[in-house]
Amino acid sequence: MTLETASQQSFGQKHVLDLDSFTSQDITHVLDNTLAMEQVLEREIRKVPALRGKTVVTLFYESSTRTRVSFEQAAKILSADVINVSSSGSSTKKGESLYNTALTIQAMQADIIVIRHPHSGAPHFLARQLRSKVINAGDGTHAHPTQSLLDLYTIRKNIGTIEGKKIVIIGDIMYSRVARSNLWGLTKMGARVVLCGPQTLIPNDFLNGHRTEEGHPFAAVEIQTDLDTALKDADVIMALRLQLERQKAGHLPSLREYSQTYGLNARRLAIAKDGALVMHPGPMNEGVEIETDIAHGAQSVIEEQVKSGVAVRMSLLYSMAAGQNLEI
Amino acid sequence: MPLIEKRIQNPVQIERALTRISHEILERNGGGDNVVLVGMHSRGVPLAQRISTAIERFEGIKVPVGKLDIGMYRDDISEKGSPLMKPTDIPSDINGKTVVIIDDVLYTGRSIRAAMDAISDFGRPSQMQLGVLVDRGHRELPIRADYVGKNVPTAKDEDVQVRLMEIDGADEIVITTNNNDMGDKT
Structure with a gap:
């Protein structure tokens, strides 16, 4: 077989810390291969030998079902060995530092470490210190690149392309790592992004440093505090989880007021384009940021987001394991 | 890097080889009723379609x-x-069928080994056979083809390229030699 190797090697990342370092080719590469991974999930025997002999360790310092389980399933379907470490059941409880825990894991010859941590930057720290490849599965309020990749995949699958589409992200932008990673992912793929929420959760100077910078991907990002205005001509609506602690911190007068001003309901959905996609990274507060009938309605692709999570993560693990020039 | 390119098959010769392979598949399997062709990406796919x-x-x-x-x-x-x-x-069920794997060039045999593993995950064919347009030698595994368009003895630093109308816009087989030996051959 004649292999067109050079032209096909379009994934250039050793670690996956955030999408800011990804090129649009890297993103497209992961999304394209996700299709092949979805086909594996539809087979009778859901197992391929791609990552045989590789070890993937999930290291979770924060609770998670969706993300951890889908990483575990993705790695197992690709035949990798998976070790799950959670902070509650490990030596972390005895006061072991992140660095020492990570060294122990590296000593077990982990090829890829998937980490979630409440502190922004923890995955970057590991990537600098360790020889293993690192995937950020959510760090503090900073980034959640794999969630963004599966959002991009879901959009592309449902409306064909991301470029030129109007995507409205609603809610707790300031504290949302999903929104931050999606800002990078969506703008790199050429989408028009509108951020919408109360000023307490999107400060006036949010992104200002970037928005005034000529040619920066964020330069075209719009900020809008009125949801009805933001939703006009929207192709995709992403509602974010409202952390209930925000009210205590004084960012919101009351949940009821938030839900009246920024909750996604049938009347508001009608303002967007016909058939606009409704997305949510989960877990949802139904009745707060999104009404139940919309969350489970015909335009919702929320369940599909969860489903594509496994295939997207398979594609990503595969690309990282196959990285040619990235060998350690 | 100067590339020397030599054409070894023209469209008519490729057509003849595929016609012969199609007949051989029918002859060997007593007809085509139980046969499933599986083309390997990229160029095995149009070849399998042409044989069909x-x-x-x-x-x-x-x-x-x-x-x-x-x-x-x-x-x-x-x-x-x-x-x-x-x-x-x-396609559907390959259990009990004769699966004929089709590829353009047979070289080390590693791709075919991978193809056999992949097909086994979809079912248990009664047998697997292999058809290729070019066998260029240099096997690294105990694999041989059942149907061969043309045997082309090659040196390891040469490259055999099959070009097909469906993908490359023209039918031909060429041998390219890279004068600079540093080339990364597959």
């Missing part, structure tokens, strides 16, 4: 054609970089 069309012309039966991407079955993924995978589509 030829068989339909001779016998009036439609032999199903599948497509296979072996990206997830390669034994060298850490060396070659991340390939872009194309859709795999194995």
